[in-house]
Amino acid sequence: MGLSGLGIFHTIIGIAAIAGALTGFIRYGKINLSVLSGKLYFYGTMITSITALGISKHGGFNPGHVFSLFIILLVAVAYFLYSRKKGNSKVRYFENFLLSFSFFMSLVPTVNETFTRVPIRHPLAKDISDPIIGKTLLILFVLFIAGSVYQFIKQKKINKPASVYMEP
DSSP states (O other), X not given: OOOOHHHHHHHHHHHHHHHHXXXXXXXXXXXXXXXXHHHHHHHHHHXXXXXXXXXXXXXXXXXXXHHHHHHHHHHHXXXXXXXXXXXXXXXXXXXXXXXXXXXXXXXXXXXXXXXXXXSXXXXXXXXXXXXXXXXXXXXXXXXHHHHHHHHHHHXXXXXXXXXXXXXX
């Protein structure tokens, strides 16, 4: 597959981060930074995004590096919101969205790299413009939107009891 040592490390940590996110979505309906799966996602995503800056299939700074920097920003802001505002509040909406959006954004280069490399010698896609990549990303985008709506509704139910007690 032509991966460097950094590329192999990046891939392994990235798979762990994806596993953490999926575990969180299944168990909690979100990436929950207060539990192991959420911490695995956070640290794995940060490491994967940072190591991606040292990887370049085409040489030099490229769109994959921009994705990495954007993902770092999303995850860092979500962590800041998580660490500064404990409890159920409106901040949770933004935290949930930013973490889910970072997950979706990380899947864009993941799908591209996976589909253009696997299976070895006969990859699913020739390049980023292959229709299978576009269709897969469209499905993932629809799942992201549906998941975001679900998280919003679920968080609204969680926040509702807290706001009842705050009213005079």
